[in-house]
Structures are given as C-alpha cells and as structure tokens.
Amino acid sequence: MNRAEKEAYLRDYELLKKQGKPFFPYAVMKDSTMALIVVAVIIVMALVLGAEQGPKADPTTTTYTPRPEWYFFFLFEVLRVIKPPALVPLATIIIPTIAMVLLLLLPFYDRGAQRRPERRPIAMTALLMTVVVMAYLTYAGATAGPPSQIDVKVPPQYEAGKLVVAQSGCLACHKIGDNGNGTLGPNLTQIGARIPRNAILRSLKAGPGIMPSFQSLGEQRLNQVADFLSYLK
Amino acid sequence: MKVPVPRALSKPQKPAEQGNGAGPAVKEAPADLVGWLDERTGGSSFLTGMLFRKVPKGTNWLYTLGSATLFAFTVQAVTGVFLAMFYTPSPTQAYSSITHLTNDVFLGEFVRGMHKWGASVMIILIFLHMARTFILGAYKYPRELNWVIGVTLLILTMIMGFTGYLLPFDQRSFWATTVGNNINGTGPFIGPYLADFLYGGPEFGATTLSRFYSIHMLLVPGLIIALIGAHLFLVVKLGTTAPPWLEPKRSRAIIKEEEL
Ligand code: HEM
Numbered sequence: 282m283n284r285a286e287k288e289a290y291l292r293d294y295e296l297l298k299k300q301g302k303p304f305f306p307y308a309v310m311k312d313s314t315m316a317l318i319v320v321a322v323i324i325v326m327a328l329v330l331g332a333e334q335g336p337k338a339d340p341t342t343t344t345y346t347p348r349p350e351w352y353f354f355f356l357f358e359v360l361r362v363i364k365p366p367a368l369v370p371l372a373t374i375i376i377p378t379i380a381m382v383l384l385l386l387l388p389f390y391d392r393g394a395q396r397r398p399e400r401r402p403i404a405m406t407a408l409l410m411t412v413v414v415m416a417y418l419t420y421a422g423a424t425a426g427p428p429s430q431i432d433v434k435v436p437p438q439y440e441a442g443k444l445v446v447a448q449s450g451c452l453a454c455h456k457i458g459d460n461g462n463g464t465l466g467p468n469l470t471q472i473g474a475r476i477p478r479n480a481i482l483r484s485l486k487a488g489p490g491i492m493p494s495f496q497s498l499g500e501q502r503l504n505q506v507a508d509f510l511s512y513l514k
Numbered sequence: 515m516k517v518p519v520p521r522a523l524s525k526p527q528k529p530a531e532q533g534n535g536a537g538p539a540v541k542e543a544p545a546d547l548v549g550w551l552d553e554r555t556g557g558s559s560f561l562t563g564m565l566f567r568k569v570p571k572g573t574n575w576l577y578t579l580g581s582a583t584l585f586a587f588t589v590q591a592v593t594g595v596f597l598a599m600f601y602t603p604s605p606t607q608a609y610s611s612i613t614h615l616t617n618d619v620f621l622g623e624f625v626r627g628m629h630k631w632g633a634s635v636m637i638i639l640i641f642l643h644m645a646r647t648f649i650l651g652a653y654k655y656p657r658e659l660n661w662v663i664g665v666t667l668l669i670l671t672m673i674m675g676f677t678g679y680l681l682p683f684d685q686r687s688f689w690a691t692t693v694g695n696n697i698n699g700t701g702p703f704i705g706p707y708l709a710d711f712l713y714g715g716p717e718f719g720a721t722t723l724s725r726f727y728s729i730h731m732l733l734v735p736g737l738i739i740a741l742i743g744a745h746l747f748l749v750v751k752l753g754t755t756a757p758p759w760l761e762p763k764r765s766r767a768i769i770k771e772e773e774l
Contacts, residue, residue: 282655290655292772296762297570298753305565308573315578316585323589323635327627334616337609338688340718349690350679352637352672360697374701385665387648388658396651396758408648 286394354422355415361422433458433470435512442509445502449495457513466492471514478511570756576650577754579643584742586636590674593629594731601681603727605720608683633675640671652755660748663741670738677730683723691726692718 282290302308349357356373363372391404398405431447446452452461456468472481485503488494495503552558600619602611615622644664647653653661680691699709712729714721764772 287655293762294570294753294756296764296768297756297760298568300762301568301570301756303566304569308569308577309565311575311578312581315575315582319582319585319635319639320589323586323628323632326631326635327624330627330631332616332623332626332630334609334612334682335684335686338605338683338685340688348686349694350675351634352675353690353694356697357693360693370700370702370705373697374705381665381669385662388653388655388661392654394654396654396755398649398651398758401651404648408645 282392282394290394351419351423355418356422358418358422431457431460433460433513435509439509439512442502442505442507445498445506446509449498449506454492469510469513473511474514478507481510482507564750567750567753569754570760572757572760573754574757576646579639579646580749583636583639583643584746586632586639587738587742589632590629590636591735593625593632594735596625597629598731601727603681603724605683605723608681608723612682612684633678636671637675640668644668650755651758657748657752657755660745660752663745663748667738667741667745670734670741673734674730674738677726677734680723680726681730688718 356377359372359376360369363369393401395401431443431452433443435443446457451457451469454465455461456470458470476484482503484492485495485498485506495506498506548558597615600611600615600622602608612626616626617623647661647664676691676694680687695709695712698712699706701708710716712722712725713719714725
C-alpha cells in the first residue's frame with residue numbers, strides 16, 4: 282500500500298465508522314450469544330464424551346502406540362511417512378518453522394490495498410491449498426496404523442511373528458524393509474538369507490551386544506519371531 | 515432499541531465549564547460507590563467510550579469468533595484453577611491424583627471434561643478466527659501488528675495443548691510427549707537444548723512433570739493473557755474492519771471537502 286492508498290483507506294474507514302452502529306448493544310448481543318453457544322457446546326461435550334483415563338504411564342513398555350491430540354496429527358503423519366533419518370528434522374522442525382515464519386510475516390509481504398477475497402486469487406489459492414494439505418495430513422494421521430508397523434508382505438502363517446516383532450520395539454534398533462531405524466543393530470530385511478533359524482533364535486534369547494535378551498517373550502512367541510525372520514530372504 | 519443504562523454509564527456529559535481558570539473544577543461530591551470510584555479512576559468515561567464506540571455496519575457473526583476464542587480461553591482458565599486444586603505434578607502421584615479427581619471429587623470428571631474438550635474448542639475457534647481475518651484482509655494496514663500478535667497467540671495456544679497433554683500421565687500422554695520431545699530434539703541448533711530444557715535433563719525424569727506443569731499453568735497462560743491484552747487494546751484503538759465490500763456513503767459536502 283502506498284501513501285495515497287493508506288490515506289484513502291483511513292478516510293473511508295473513518296466515514297464507515299461514523300455511519301456505523303454503537304458497539305453496545307449490537308456487537309455485545311452477538312458476542313454474548315456466541316459465548317453462550319461456546320460454553321453450551323463445551324458442557325455437552327464434557328457430559329457426553331467425559332474424560333476417561335488410560336492405563337498409567339509405563340516407560341518400560343515398548344508396545345504402546347503414541348497418539349497425540351488430534352491437532353498434532355498432521356505432524357505425527359509427516360513423521361510417520363518420512364523414513365530416512367536425515368530428512369526427519371526437515372519434516373518435523375524446519376518445514377513447520379518456515380510455515381510459521383511465513384504466517385507471522387504475512388502482512389509484510391502481502392501489502393496490496395485490495396481486501397476483497399474474490400480479487401486476491403493468490404492469497405485465496407494459498408489458503409485453499411493449506412487447508413487441503415492440513416486436512417489430508419490430519420485425516421491420514423487419524424487413520425494411520427501404528428508407527429511400529431511393518432509393511433513387508435508375508436504369507437498368513439508368518440503374520441503372528443511379524444506382529445510380535447512390530448510390538449516388541451525391535452524397530453528401535455533394526456531396519457526391516459522401509460520400517461524401523463537401522464542405526465544401532467544390523468538390517469534385518471534379509472536376515473533369513475544370512476543366518477539360519479536357530480542362530481536367530483539364539484540371538485533373541487542371548488541378546489548379543491547391546492541388544493537386550495527377549496527370553497521373556499516366551500517359547501511360543503520366540504518361535505513365531507524366528508519363523509518370520511527366517512522367512513525374510 | 516432503547517436500553518436502560520445506569521446513570522454513571524450513560525453518555526458522558528460535557529464536563530462543567532472550567533469555572534475561574536484556577537485549575538479543573540471539582541465535581542460535586544458523589545454519594546454512591548460507583549461515583550466515588552469514578553471520581554478516582556475516570557472509569558466511567560473509559561467504559562462509556564468502550565461501549566458506545568461506533569463499529570462499522572455489516573460486522574456479522576464472523577466477527578464474534580475472536581471474542582468466542584477469548585471466552586473459550588476463560589473457560590480453560592477457570593476450570594484449570596479447579597483442576598490445579600487437586601493435581602500433584604510428580605511422576606509417582608500425578609496419575610493417582612487424576613484418578614481421585616475423576617472418580618471421587620464432586621463434579622471432578624465433569625470439570626476435567628470441560629477442560630479437555632474446551633481445549634479442542636479453543637483450537638478450532640482460533641483457527642476460524644484467523645481464517646476470518648485472513649479472508650477479509652483484516653491483517654492489512656493498519657492492523658499488521660495485530661496479526662503478528664495473533665500468530666504468537668496461536669503458537670502459544672498450541673504449546674498449551676502440548677504441555678497439557680502430558681499432565682494426566684497415562685500411557686497415551688506419556689508416549690505422545692516422548693515422541694513430541696524427540697521431535698524437538700531433532701531440531702537444528704537449539705533442538706537438543708530445547709528437549710533438554712523441557713525434560714529437565716537428558717531424558718524423562720523426576721522433574722519433567724513439574725516443568726511441564728509450571729509451563730502449562732504459569733508461564734504460557736501469563737504470556738497469553740498479556741498478549742490478549744495487547745491484541746484487544748489494538749482492536750479497540752484501531753477499530754474492527756468493515757467487510758471489504760462496504761463503501762461509505764458520501765454526502766456532497768464530504769466529497770467537496772475531500773477534493774480540496
Ligand atoms: C487467544 C487467541 C485470540 C483472541 C482471544 C483474539 C481475540 C480477538 C478479538 C476479540 C478481536 C475483535 C474482532 C473479532 O472478534 O473478530 C480480534 C481481532 C483480530 N484478531 Fe484476534 N484473537 C486471538 C488470536 C488471533 C490470531 C491467531 C490471529 C491471526 C493470526 C488474530 C488476528 C486478529 C486480527 C488481524 C484482528 C483484527 C480484525 C479486524 O479488525 O477486523 N487473532 N481478536
């Protein structure tokens with residue numbers, strides 16, 4: 282906005298204000314009606330949906346699927362989709378930070394005098410795209426499987442072992458296919474081709490190196506895990 | 515519509531003409547409390563100025579979203595005070611204090627529910643309010659600063675959501691916070707320090723809960739209240755925008771004056 286546009290705006294606004302209505306009672310009526318609706322909605326939600334309490338926090342479990350509040354689902358989804366560790370900070374911190382800075386500085390780079398939405402196509406397109414992307418990410422985050430999921434396709438008899446592996450925190454150290462984090466332990470994507478089934482079973486029970494022993498899973502589940510891993514070739 | 519207004523709030527009269535040039539004339543001693551306060555604070559002229567200030571025509575229901583956000587924040591503040599009376603921010607007692615509050619305290623679950631769902635309602639309202647000011651171009655001159663304050667309020671409100679989520683200390687909240695803070699830790703430069711600061715150490719420890727608690731109920735609400743104050747000050751000072759389609763009516767006299 283240049284100086285003439287600013288002055289024109291201020292002059293128009295002054296007149297519009299003179300020709301307007303007093304804040305009380307007109308705006309006050311609307312605001313208080315809205316306030317009543319807001320408190321009524323909150324009360325109904327509190328009565329109908331309540332406030333349940335989940336099981337007590339237990340830092341030693343690794344089977345629990347973290348689930349944030351719904352308005353953080355979009356971040357959660359970004360974290361789930363982006364697999365290479367080098368890109369994680371980009372997705373979770375750098376892009377949101379840039380988005381926030383762009384939002385914060387909006388009035389300083391969008392300085393046109395035009396205020397009518399139908400004559401601001403760029404701004405409205407940006408809004409629409411932001412809403413669509415956020416809605417999509419939130420929806421995908423809400424319906425996503427747990428982040429400890431393993432996307433490898435296996436015949437049904439190996440599903441049980443796959444589930445145990447997914448829920449036992451193995452992915453914290455091992456990579457299987459595209460899932461997991463391969464920084465601490467060896468990649469298990471083709472473990473079945475590298476070592477025989479009984480060596481796998483031995484590793485699980487002994488816990489080589491920094492890997493904990495998984496003896497406590499019990500004979501049956503250990504065998505399911507061994508079946509699943511030796512299938513991976 | 516004619517509304518009865520208490521005498522002290524009715525439209526300000528022109529102050530009594532300065533009698534003798536020896537300084538401002540003292541008004542007649544008021545007999546009631548309102549008058550007494552008014553003489554010492556000047557509150558009534560402030561109030562009438564606020565209440566009877568003109569707002570442009572066409573300010574429709576979309577213009578109530580800001581005050582609705584403010585109202586949702588007030589609900590959070592009030593219910594939060596009651597929750598704080600029963601909550602213990604220690605890893606060993608947090609969970610059981612919430613169980614006690616939910617199951618034994620009169621209306622405990624109801625107040626917890628209001629606080630929990632009120633948070634979601636406030637987030638929705640703040641986004642709608644932001645969308646309104648964006649679509650109607652209300653962030654443009656001269657209201658740029660109010661947009662900047664608004665975005666800061668949005669970030670602070672999201673921080674409230676993040677820090678509050680841990681406090682019930684159940685599995686959901688613990689693991690979501692762990693993941694959230696690991697995300698903080700991946701940030702460039704300040705990331706690891708931020709994660710350390712929130713945890714009060716390299717990992718989740720005995721003081722983590724009390725940190726989150728004091729950030730959630732003292733630090734951030736304090737900032738939010740101060741910024742809402744600044745936000746509303748600017749709203750009153752600059753006035754709310756008129757819908758962008760509205761053109762002022764110009765009498766011939768005004769046009770003539772403007773042409774000069
Ligand atoms: C705690 C959160 C907030 C509260 C309590 C709040 C409150 C208000 C209120 C009561 C108004 C008066 C007009 C109206 O109701 O629409 C207003 C105006 C405004 N708000 Fe907010 N607001 C908040 C957050 C935000 C955010 C997140 C933004 C944008 C990023 C924002 C930007 C603005 C702007 C630009 C105006 C001027 C609008 C105009 O003059 O038409 N506010 N705010």
